[in-house]
Amino acid sequence: MVRSSKYTSDSEKDDLNNNNGLTTDRLPGRLTLIGFEFYNRIKLFPWWLQFHKGQTAESNLKNNIIDLGKSLGFEDRWIKDILRHTISEFSKKGLGTDYYGYHNIQHELEAVYFTLLSISGINKIENFKISQEETTYLFVAALFHDYDPLKEFDKPNEDSVEFFIRHDPKIREFIAKANLNIDLVMILIHRTAYPFKGEIEQYANQKIDELFVEAGISTSDLKTRERFRSLGWFLSVSERIAGYALGNYEHARDIARRNAHALGWHPSVINKNSVKFFDNLMVEEKEMFDYIMSNVPTEFRKNFYDNVAYFKESWNKELGLKDSKRGTRLIFVTEGQNGKVDENTVKILLDINSRVSTLMRQSEDYFRKTIADKSSILVTLRMNNRTGDIIGYAKGGPLENYELRPGTVDVNKGSMNTVYLEGVSILEGYWGGTGGHYLRIKFLGEAIKNDYSYVTGYAHRDVISQRKKKSEIIEIVQKYDPDKLDYYRIDLNNSIYQRIVTDAYDIVC
Known part of the structure; x- marks a missing residue:
């Protein structure tokens, strides 16, 4: 919709805001505009x-x-x-x-x-x-x-x-x-x-x-x-x-x-x-x-x-990798099951973390702290065998270990029933296949194994919508406009996730 650029009254401002869906009830926590500005000053x-x-x-x-x-x-x-x-x-x-x-x-x-x-x-x-x-x-x-x-x-x-x-x-x-x-x-x-x-x-x-x-x-x-x-x-x-x-x-x-x-x-x-x-x-x-x-x-x-x-150069490298990875077998490995994650793996993951765009950037100290926690879940994507080169990972842990974006309040925090998924990181050139999808599914499977009831994290609203279209049951707990990096919750007790993990068993296990 195109709109005139001449506004002469408050009612015209309201019309503009309504046309754009820009009303104060869309602000985090349904704050008033003044309250929202104060909230941002404090934050x-x-x-x-x-x-x-x-x-x-x-x-x-x-x-x-x-x-x-x-x-x-x-x-x-x-x-x-x-x-x-x-x-x-x-x-x-x-x-x-x-x-x-x-x-x-x-x-x-x-x-x-x-x-x-x-x-x-x-x-x-x-x-x-x-x-x-x-x-x-x-x-x-x-x-x-x-x-x-x-x-x-x-x-x-x-x-x-x-x-x-x-x-x-x-x-x-x-x-x-x-x-x-x-x-x-x-x-x-x-x-x-x-x-x-x-x-x-x-x-x-x-x-x-x-x-x-x-x-x-x-x-x-x-x-x-x-x-x-x-x-x-x-x-x-x-x-x-x-x-x-x-x-x-x-x-x-x-x-x-x-x-x-x-x-x-x-x-x-x-x-x-x-x-x-x-x-x-x-x-x-x-x-x-x-x-x-x-x-x-x-x-x-x-x-x-x-x-x-x-x-x-990065694009040309991606094109070359797409040709070279034909016939490569992708292996999904749950790390740290027999103790802590070894230092060489940690260094490789830190390198991937520094090279790959992530939704919520972490410092090296924070990354190491969360990965060292025995209750963390870490799934790596490797090439050809269980000790092959690592090209991606999914990482998370108990919700209680993480600081959420200002404005996000999770009622389950403190209940020890929710695992937070930081996101999925894959090296350039290996995106576009099914690696990222199955990393996430493997992570959900590990969360179910560890008796978690919920998985939460942040994702683009369009990504959440696409998953809903594929019959996933995802609740948006907190919307963020205009960046649309929303906080979501998945109920692992829903049979749809039991089926998703079971259907992918032969691939991710």
Whole structure:
């Protein structure tokens, strides 16, 4: 559904929220919006302490933005105040550092910093020189281009972003202090809609034309209109390059994982789809891409191309593994049955844990602590025989051993009747078959053997829905929007799970 970007009353806000399914009764624990913001402030208090000490990635980005912004002519107090407000609003509205999706505060700050880096480089040459006023427009648009705090999905809705910007008095004040036209800010934001083709492009262009009229830019002023369309394209390409240019391959992989989760991709297509994303960026938008990349510092240009090469190499490796693993027999082994798990196995699992994207990242100390517990369940996926190479694992243990996401309350915690499944991890190149599925089934079988009544964990809502379609009985205990990384519960006493485990016996045992 497409919606107008002009909102004049609270009832129109309610209509927007209802159309998107964005009502406060969808918030964790059915908190009110004010309560939800307070809850997030408390939850992020330890992070805020680190942030103010300058010990987080976000604080480093903020400081770099301030220094670069001042060199480009921004007033010191204004840029510090608007950044402080932005970081505070994103965090308390659930889009802070702990938000599992892609469009969080770190992405916004990366988009701003990289955009300013691009402008700084471009202004050293003659053509397409970006003025002080245009720089300020791009800065504000980059900072708020994903500001959609009540979104139902990770991908922001530009109409909703426009609504929240127009109805935030502080943001309007910052825009007014900089003598900017808010309609022109919105034009730049609407041009970041992605992918900019088909119906999305058609609707965005319609909105942009409406906003030009609101801004007082007549249809005969083709020069100004074309200039802002070009600036919007510049912002769109810059914000998509940003994260992959500012970090190493580990950061790039984390971005890809978050984006894959948001889009509901299976892990087996992360490398393939990332390669496709880069190819589209460098080929279909070659003119703007080449212009931006030719004017950023060498280290960031190198980062980007190194990360592209990493994803292409990983994809090629996957293709090679798919050919080489034909005829390979997969063996599922329950580890630690005769005592503790040996150190060599632990090191291999830690290596897999560091290389594979996981839903809930663990430190090495925590990983070792949980695996050393005699009540833990660990199933490894090995090649060809019981001592073959480990290519994946499923791991978990008593619910009481784990800290859950803020907002998750499990009534069974303390009853010693529930096993928590951390997740299933398989090396790149071995996804896409049935290994992950049977690892999970083997884990369920071990849980039944150990007299557990329930299995819980976190999974993407789409994954849970797919399992329900296959007749599994799964209860979603706590929903999380917009990242959809929900807490679920399986009742092992249900005969469906006894049958699933029995049917898979010849494969997993």
